[in-house]
Amino acid sequence: MRGVNAKGVAALQKGVDDKLAQVLDAAQKQRIKEMQQMAARGGPRGFGPGGPRQGPRRLPGFGGLQGGQPVFRAYRYGPDYSGLAGKDLTPGKTIEELESKQPAKKD
Numbered sequence: 001m002r003g004v005n006a007k008g009v010a011a012l013q014k015g016v017d018d019k020l021a022q023v024l025d026a027a028q029k030q031r032i033k034e035m036q037q038m039a040a041r042g043g044p045r046g047f048g049p050g051g052p053r054q055g056p057r058r059l060p061g062f063g064g065l066q067g068g069q070p071v072f073r074a075y076r077y078g079p080d081y082s083g084l085a086g087k088d089l090t091p092g093k094t095i096e097e098l099e100s101k102q103p104a105k106k107d
Contacts, residue, residue, distance in 0.1 A: 024032070079089055 020032075021029075077084060
């Protein structure tokens with residue numbers, strides 16, 4: 001961070017700490033302290049960067065290495081793709097157009 005010195009950061013941190021001391025109750029302050037200690041140790045037990053570990057660094061239900069595969073994929077096909085042959089690919093109405101024509105619901 002260019003233009004930010006240690007004194008400025010310390011002053012900002014003190015301001016934030018003072019505000020939190022006014023707003024939080026004792027239980028909330030204790031919970032924040034526990035989370036800070038947990039973060040200093042590297043996070044909760046069994047968790048690492050990217051989520052929980054189960055077995056050889058795999059996420060449950062995804063079958064891939066941590067952070068390596070998305071939850072879902074959206075493939076893009078050209079209009080000449082054989083699975084789209086004979087299909088009408090002209091766009092329909094927008095969401096705004098569809099929603100504006102719906103009658104108001106009565107409660």
